[in-house]
Amino acid sequence: MAQINVTGLTFGYEGSFDNVFENVSFMVDTNWKLGFIGRNGKGKTTFLNLLMGKYEYQGSISSNAYFDYFPYEVSEKDLEKTADELMEKWKNGVESWRVMCELPKLSVDAELLYRPFKTLSYGERTKIMLAVLFSGDNDFLLIDEPTNHLDMEARDIVKVYLSEKKGFILVSHDRDLLDACTDHVLVLNRATIEVQSGNFSSWWENKEKQDAFARSENEKHLKEIGKLKVAADRTARWAEKSENSKIGFDPIKENDRSISTRSFIGAKTKKMQSRVKSFEDRMNREIEEKEGLLQDIEETIDLKIMPLKHHKERLIECRDLSLRYLDGNENVIENLTFEVRQGERVFLTGANGSGKSSLIKAILTKNANSANSKAMDGVVGEYDERINAPDRKIIGNMEIFGELSVAAGLKISYINQDTSHLKGSLLQHAGRNNLDYSLFLSILRQLDMNREQFAKNMEDFSEGQKKKVLIASSLLTPAHLYIWDEPLNYIDVFSRMQIERLIEKYAPTMLLVEHDVRFREKLSSKEIVL
Structure with a gap:
């Protein structure tokens, strides 16, 4: 078990207006199953590449761990090779027998290792790469969105597989996967970075509570600032009026006042001005406490869509539909019946x-x-x-049997x-x-x-x-x-x-x-x- 200490990390791409990371510090444990959460473009993949040493940066990232990254790079030439030929390129010193021990856990036949990589489906490629990834010792693994393009069955297999592993950072936007496979989260908020124990759902519940508290505190500070502004403005006007009356008076209209009253008015004005300064100090403290309260709140604006109303209730209808490509030998779809209303x-x-x-x-x-x-x-x-x-049609490069109706x-x-x-x-x-x-x-x-x-x-x-x-x-x-x-x-x-x-x-x-x-x-x- 080791730690990854990030201290004062600052990084920005050349030509970019803003840095991706600005003086960032945090610590994670290499024994964790760490979910990595954040908006698109916040720097999740960038951070994984920094761990892999691909970019120069300011600050420090210190760890004794060896990092390995998913997905492995596959060039056009690599597609002609087999996974058995590629795995040594992907992971130095990998042992085939260890990969073969991982494959059954991913419901993959070892025979797939010896097929050209281009003939494998997305799911088969992902599973083989994960088997290679987890076939080492003491690696801290960086897994970047492993379930994209996978069907439900393959996702479930990957989810179960990862839930039984540890020592990785998992970048994913799949809430179900994050809940099943992680015990800590690393979150790139709008302005800060936080590390928290738990999975996505527990973090989201805490975030909603924190956001509600921050909004409540912000509202409270705004009201207090408003009250202080009114009081300060009123007192300032009184002070100004009092100050203006200090010099000059009408002895007929103000027969109870003498030249000696001036010092009394001056003292009164000074007291009022001191009270204004006190109000301003309190306002500054309230403003300071308010600052940063809303910096990490994700304010998502409600989107709009403009659906049209069609004169027909049924928009699409399929009846006993079978479909094959003209250059294929088997039906892609067989006897499908459904409708969209x-x-x-x-x-x-x-x-x-x-x-x-x-x-x-x-x-x-x-x-x-x-x-x-x-x-x-x-x-x-x-x-x-x-x-x-009678029941056969050619649409584009597809051959269709049965009925396909579009309104x-x-x-x-x-x-x-x-x-x-x-x-x-x-x-x-x-x-x-x-x-x-x-x-x-x-x-x-x-x-x-x-x-x-x-x-x-x-x-x-x-x-x-x-x-x-x-x-x-x-x-x-x-x-x-x-x-x-x-x-x-x-x-x-x-x-x-x-x-x-x-x-x-x-x-x-x-x-x-x-x-x-x-x-x-x-x-x-x-x-x-x-």
Whole structure:
């Protein structure tokens, strides 16, 4: 067991307006299961890279621990190799037998180690990397968002696996994972950093209490400051009036006053001025005590959405639908029947590769010939429907059997799980998608994106910031149906709660793929298992 001591850490990227960390100090234990929490862009991944020695910084980070980082880097050339060939590159001195001992705990067949890495699914790659990561001795492991792109089954396996381990920092925005796998939290607040015992839920409960207390204290100080200002202003006016009457008087109107009264008035004025100074000192103390009370409160602004009302109640209908790609031999979807009605929030669930994104693509492509459909960056495929048999159709590069109906004139607002198409400036993105640029930037600010990011090209954004661009674009697009494919990958906890409140309030019709358990449980009105 060792400690990691961070003292006076200051770091900023070259060319950046603000430092990511400014004179930060804290201590963590390498025996902890530490959850790392914070807004997108606050510096979680940056801090992990500082521990790995990738950047120069001011201050000190002292520890005897050896750090290892997930995910491992995989180049295009590496994709042609097997995991067995790559693991020595990932982790020096790794022993294959130790990796093989970890694989069964992750429900992975050792045979996967000898397949080309490019043929493995996201879930299989993640599990193999985690097995390599935990195959060393006395390492303090830095795990950066391990469950992104994983289906529910794979997430549950990873969750159980990590819950039985210790000695790591886990960066995640998945509240369920943080609750199951951590016994301490390291939190990047707005202005401070705190380390606390417990998991996400216990920290969040404490934070809500602390925020309520801070707001109450702030209100109390504001009222006291207001009272002191009134009293000081009144006393100052009295003092000024008294001072002005010290010199000169009308002996006829003020026959009870003589020149000797001047010293009495002067003493009275001095006393009043002393009282004003006392009020000002008390005000300064109140203001000083008020400062910093609200610095760490996460004030999330309620977002808005503009759902449209369609003349039909049923927007999408599938009857005995089977789907395969033209270059494939097997059906991706088999005999699927479901419908999406107005006001429903339908979640598509199932293992990776079960056809969730393919079904969404078929719906979007089917709808693409409508003059009223809304084309967004990232919508793939062109409409090309040919009837080859009574129950067989070709849509884009997919072959469909059965019935897939999309309401005529349906406007769809779509979030793609892939962000690689986001290139260029925010202004260019707004122009391509017919978005009001000012409103677009306003929503990004409400999602807590810093103004400094607005001057950058989207290629330089973090994955979380790219996702916020897609979410803001979708919210600004009036639509009958919102199709969101894994919208919350890389999105911070606070923004997830913000989006939950939005959907609860405006109740748009939605078809979603999302593996965040808390999000789905809170919002789902129907679940379709593929």
